[in-house]
Amino acid sequence: MKIGVLGFGNVASATVQKFMSNRDLIASKTDVQMQIVKVATRTAARAEGQVPEGCEIVTDCWAVVDDPTIDVVIELIGGTDIARDLVMRAIANKKHIITANKALLAHHGEAIFELADQMGVCVLFEGAVAVSIPIIKTLKESVAASRVTSLIGILNGTSNYILSQMSQHGASFDEALAQAQQKGYAEADPTLDVNGEDAAHKITLLSSLAFGVPVDFSAVDFKGVTEVEAVDIAAAARLGYQLKLIAQTQLQGDEVWVSVAPALVPNASMLAHVNGSMNGIALTGDLFGSAFLYGSGAGGVQTASAVLADLIDLAQGSRGGCYVGLPNMGFKRSAIKTRPYLAADARQSRFYFRMRVEDKVGVLAEVSSIFARANVSVSTIFQDEGEGDLADIIITTHGISTGQVQKVMPALQASAASGHGIVIYPALDE
Amino acid sequence: MKIGVLGFGNVASATVQKFMSNRDLIASKTDVQMQIVKVATRTAARAEGQVPEGCEIVTDCWAVVDDPTIDVVIELIGGTDIARDLVMRAIANKKHIITANKALLAHHGEAIFELADQMGVCVLFEGAVAVSIPIIKTLKESVAASRVTSLIGILNGTSNYILSQMSQHGASFDEALAQAQQKGYAEADPTLDVNGEDAAHKITLLSSLAFGVPVDFSAVDFKGVTEVEAVDIAAAARLGYQLKLIAQTQLQGDEVWVSVAPALVPNASMLAHVNGSMNGIALTGDLFGSAFLYGSGAGGVQTASAVLADLIDLAQGSRGGCYVGLPNMGFKRSAIKTRPYLAADARQSRFYFRMRVEDKVGVLAEVSSIFARANVSVSTIFQDEGEGDLADIIITTHGISTGQVQKVMPALQASAASGHGIVIYPALDE
Numbered sequence: 001m002k003i004g005v006l007g008f009g010n011v012a013s014a015t016v017q018k019f020m021s022n023r024d025l026i027a028s029k030t031d032v033q034m035q036i037v038k039v040a041t042r043t044a045a046r047a048e049g050q051v052p053e054g055c056e057i058v059t060d061c062w063a064v065v066d067d068p069t070i071d072v073v074i075e076l077i078g079g080t081d082i083a084r085d086l087v088m089r090a091i092a093n094k095k096h097i098i099t100a101n102k103a104l105l106a107h108h109g110e111a112i113f114e115l116a117d118q119m120g121v122c123v124l125f126e127g128a129v130a131v132s133i134p135i136i137k138t139l140k141e142s143v144a145a146s147r148v149t150s151l152i153g154i155l156n157g158t159s160n161y162i163l164s165q166m167s168q169h170g171a172s173f174d175e176a177l178a179q180a181q182q183k184g185y186a187e188a189d190p191t192l193d194v195n196g197e198d199a200a201h202k203i204t205l206l207s208s209l210a211f212g213v214p215v216d217f218s219a220v221d222f223k224g225v226t227e228v229e230a231v232d233i234a235a236a237a238r239l240g241y242q243l244k245l246i247a248q249t250q251l252q253g254d255e256v257w258v259s260v261a262p263a264l265v266p267n268a269s270m271l272a273h274v275n276g277s278m279n280g281i282a283l284t285g286d287l288f289g290s291a292f293l294y295g296s297g298a299g300g301v302q303t304a305s306a307v308l309a310d311l312i313d314l315a316q317g318s319r320g321g322c323y324v325g326l327p328n329m330g331f332k333r334s335a336i337k338t339r340p341y342l343a344a345d346a347r348q349s350r351f352y353f354r355m356r357v358e359d360k361v362g363v364l365a366e367v368s369s370i371f372a373r374a375n376v377s378v379s380t381i382f383q384d385e386g387e388g389d390l391a392d393i394i395i396t397t398h399g400i401s402t403g404q405v406q407k408v409m410p411a412l413q414a415s416a417a418s419g420h421g422i423v424i425y426p427a428l429d430e
Numbered sequence: 431m432k433i434g435v436l437g438f439g440n441v442a443s444a445t446v447q448k449f450m451s452n453r454d455l456i457a458s459k460t461d462v463q464m465q466i467v468k469v470a471t472r473t474a475a476r477a478e479g480q481v482p483e484g485c486e487i488v489t490d491c492w493a494v495v496d497d498p499t500i501d502v503v504i505e506l507i508g509g510t511d512i513a514r515d516l517v518m519r520a521i522a523n524k525k526h527i528i529t530a531n532k533a534l535l536a537h538h539g540e541a542i543f544e545l546a547d548q549m550g551v552c553v554l555f556e557g558a559v560a561v562s563i564p565i566i567k568t569l570k571e572s573v574a575a576s577r578v579t580s581l582i583g584i585l586n587g588t589s590n591y592i593l594s595q596m597s598q599h600g601a602s603f604d605e606a607l608a609q610a611q612q613k614g615y616a617e618a619d620p621t622l623d624v625n626g627e628d629a630a631h632k633i634t635l636l637s638s639l640a641f642g643v644p645v646d647f648s649a650v651d652f653k654g655v656t657e658v659e660a661v662d663i664a665a666a667a668r669l670g671y672q673l674k675l676i677a678q679t680q681l682q683g684d685e686v687w688v689s690v691a692p693a694l695v696p697n698a699s700m701l702a703h704v705n706g707s708m709n710g711i712a713l714t715g716d717l718f719g720s721a722f723l724y725g726s727g728a729g730g731v732q733t734a735s736a737v738l739a740d741l742i743d744l745a746q747g748s749r750g751g752c753y754v755g756l757p758n759m760g761f762k763r764s765a766i767k768t769r770p771y772l773a774a775d776a777r778q779s780r781f782y783f784r785m786r787v788e789d790k791v792g793v794l795a796e797v798s799s800i801f802a803r804a805n806v807s808v809s810t811i812f813q814d815e816g817e818g819d820l821a822d823i824i825i826t827t828h829g830i831s832t833g834q835v836q837k838v839m840p841a842l843q844a845s846a847a848s849g850h851g852i853v854i855y856p857a858l859d860e
Contacts, residue, residue: 018717022575028642028765029574029757126572132718134564134572142556142564144459145452145738212458270724273703287448287735288562291725294700295718305717308575327459335458 004064007077008041014300032315065090100127106201109215127306132295146285157277158193196224207249212331222260255342264427345403356420359391434494437507438471444730462745530557536631539645557736562725576715587707588623626654637679642761652690685772694857775833786850
C-alpha cells in the first residue's frame, strides 16, 4: 500500500513522524506493507530529513493525486477550495482518502462522498472531529444496529477553554481568549472557533453519520461564545448548570435538527465535567441506551493517532484484494433521507431567560404573567440584584418550542423587561 | 449470511427481537442479506413466535454448530464448559463467532483465538465488556497506531451501584446489595460480581487487547467490595477521592500488570463521576493522549446492540467474499508477548492506609516514624476519632512499590497500629 501525503504542517509532520516511530507497533497489527512514497509541501526544506527513506518530497500536490502508483492520499493541507479539487481528483483516480479537514467535508462532503461511492473508494476522517474520541467509528460501526436519537457534544476546545476560565477563574472573555492563544488552544485568528463555525462543521458530519441525512452545512444554525456574559455563567451555576458551547443534533419525531449555541448543561450530566480544552460527546440510541465519550479535541500528535488508525483500517480492508467496510457515511447512499430537517420553530427544548429590569415593584409579576399568557410552563424563577438600580429576573422553562419563545418575545419587549437586554439560552435536560 | 443463535435467555431473546424490529435500519447500512436460521434453546416453548419467519427452533446446540449452512454462530448460553466445546467445534467448522461471554473468553480465550486464527475466522465480542462502551473496537481499531500505556475501568455495575449507595446514601453493604438485587443490577447469587471476579474476566480481555499479551486470567489478582467499610468511603471523601472498584492494567517499563481492587479515585478524574450501575473506562496512550468512555455495563437490549453491531461488522467483511479485519486480538499472533508480566511486588502506585489505634499520646509519632524508616514518602496524614476509645490514623503515600507496602507491614503489626485492623487501598493519580 503506497501512500502520498498532502501538506507538511503540524498534523502532517506528526503523522509522518509517528508513522516512522511507531512502525514496529503498526507492523504488529497488520501484515500489509505500508510505505509513504511522496510528501507534497510548499516548504520542501522543512520536510528534509523528516520523511521515511525512499519518500520523495515534492512541491506540487497534483504530482501526488495523479501518481498512478499511489493507493492512498492523506489530505492535511486544510482549506476548502484547493483541498476539494485535489481530493475530487484523487478519488476520480481511484485513490482512497484520509483527511482531518472538517471544513472541507462539511462544505463539500456530499460531492466527495457521492463520487467516492461511485468509484468504490473509502474516505476516512476520524481525525476531523474530536480527535482522541473515536466518534466517527462509533457512529458508523459500534452503534450501527441502534437508531440514534440524540448526539450532544462539546466539540470546540477553544470555546470550552474560554468558558471554563470564565466560570472557574472569573476571567473576562478577552482575558480568557488571550490565555487560550498563549497556551496554543486558540489560533491567532480565532474567529471560526469562537463564532461556533468550527463546531458547526463537526456537528454537520456527526448529524449525517447519526441519522443518515445529507452532509449539509446550511442545515446548522450556529452561534458562538463571543456574547457570553459572566452574569449568565453565575446564574447558571446557581441553578445547578454549567454554560457550555453545545453542538447538538436531535431526532424529533421523524425529523432532525442541528444547532450550535451556548446552552445550560445540568451538573449531573457528564458533559458538565468537560473542562478546559477537552471535548466530550453524549450519545443516545434505542438499543445501547446512552454513552459518553471524552478526550482531546485537537493537537498534531493526537490527530496523527486518528489518521494512522484510519490507515490501518484501510490496510486491513485491502488484505485479500477487496476493499470492504460500511458505506463511507455509515448509511447506504440509497438510504439517505432527502428532506429530513425539522422547521426551526418546531424544535423542543427547555430555555433559560435573563431579563435585566428596573428594580421596582410589580416588574416580576408583569414578566411572570407574560409567560403565563403565552402558555409557557415555567420551571424556576428568581430575581437577583443587577448593576446599579437594575435587577435580573431569571426564568427557566419546561420543554417548549422555539416558536413559543418567539411568541413570548414581543410581549417581553413591550414590557418592563425590555430596554436592558433579554438573554436566552437553551437548557439541556437532566 | 446465515446465522445460528445458541441460547434464548435475556440477551439472546433481545438480540433476536431487535434483529427483527431494527431490520430496516440494519438493511440501510449493508447490502448483505442476513438471516437467523436456527435458535437453540432448552425451553423451546419460550422462543415460539419470538423468532423470524423461517427460523427453526431446536433444543440441541450441536445442531447449530454442526449445521453446514450456517456461517455465524452467536453464543449466548453463558458458562465456560459446554460453551467452550460448542465454540471450539463451531470454529473448527469454519464458522465465525459472536459472543458476550466474558468468563468463557477469560478462561479459554487463548485456545479459542488460536484456533480461530488458524481457521481464518473472526471471534467478535463487543458485548462481553461494558456493553454500551465500544471498548473492544476502540482498542483493536481506534487506537491501533498508539502504544497504550494504561487502562483503568469501572467494569462491574453491581459493585459500583453498591459503593455509590454506600457513599451517597449512607447505606450499609448489605442494604446496598439488597437494593441492587431488587433493581435487577445484581443476580440472586452475586458472588462473581461482588468478589471482583467478573471485573477480572473483563480486564483480562482488555489487557490482552491493549498490550498484546496472552489472554491469561491467572495473571490478574482480584479483590472485590465485600470488605469495604463506610469509614474508608468517608475518609476517602474527606481527602478528595471516591472509593471505587477499579479494574486496571498498566504498562510499567516493558512489563504489564493487571489487577482488580477497591481504590481511591480523585474527584478531578472522570472515573469519580461514574455512579450507580454505570461503567467507565479511562485510557491513555502515546499518541492519542487520554480518552474516557462511559455507558451501561449490562442489560439485555444494550448487549444486543453490541452483538448486532458485531454482526454488521462481519457482514461488511463478507462483502466481496473475503473476511478481513484486524487480528481477533488486535495484535498478530506472532507479535503476542510471551513473558509479559511484572512481578507483583514491583507495581508502583500511591496507597491509602487506615490504622485503627488506641487513642493515646505518641501513637501518631510511632506510626509516622515507621513509614519514615521504611523510606515511604507520605503525602497526607491525619488522625480522626474512631469508635469508642479508638482513633483512625489515615495516611496517603506518594508512588511506592507494592514491595515497599509489604516491608512496612511487619513494623506496623508490631506497633500500636496493630490489633484493631489495618486497611490498605491503592490510590489513583490525579
